[in-house]
Amino acid sequence: MIHETxxxxxxxxxDLNGHVNNAVYATYMEEARIAFLQEVFPGQRLPLVAASIHxxxxxxxxxxxxxxxxxKxxxxxxxxxxxxxxxxxTSVDGEVLCEGTAVVVHYDFETRKSAPLPDWARQALLPYVREREESNLRV
Structure with missing residues (x-):
């Protein structure tokens, strides 16, 4: 499944040239992750931290x-x-503007360490696992 935000x-x-600033893309991705998690886990909060963003x-x-x-x-x-x-x-007509990844970790804030994902969370996430579809565009 693909989630769209x-x-x-x-x-x-x-910026002054009318370009979306490069740092803003990370914010767009974060907004999408929040919307994704709210849809997959309605009314619940999974304790997660970002480990990397590319x-x-x-x-x-x-x-x-x-x-x-x-x-997407x-x-x-x-x-x-x-x-x-x-x-x-993507633009609204489907042109790929930016691609990226973000690794998030299920986190125990008391021990300040990663913690195994609960089975119920893993089951809810499984339908969204799929191959990466890289664009053919290279800059």
Whole structure:
């Protein structure tokens, strides 16, 4: 399954040249992860921390030419205590603008260490595990 999160680009997301600032893509991915987790675990909070984030920029995202984007998200790996999100940020007409991954870790805030994912969480996440679909675009 693929989760989709629509995001409206704000003028404040851009630099002086009208480009969406590179740091903002990480925020778009974070918004998508939050929406994903709220849908998969409604009313529940899974204690997670980000372990790594990686971005590959594919095309310019310019304002006001792009006023909205869509973040498509799924999982490419489901480990014992962590899982990897794959995010594809596209224009509303499907042009790939940015691709990225984020590894999140199930975390015990009392011991300050990673903790195994509960079976119920693993079962809820399994339908979202699929192969990574890299774009053919190279910058």
């Amino acid at each position: 629509p995001i409206h680009i704000r003028y404040s997301d851009t 971005l590959d920029f594919r095309r310019e995202t310019r304002y006001p030419e792009h006023t909205d984007v869509v973040v 998200s799924w999982l490419t790996r489901l480990g014992r205590s962590s899982f990897e999100f794959y995010h594809q940020i």
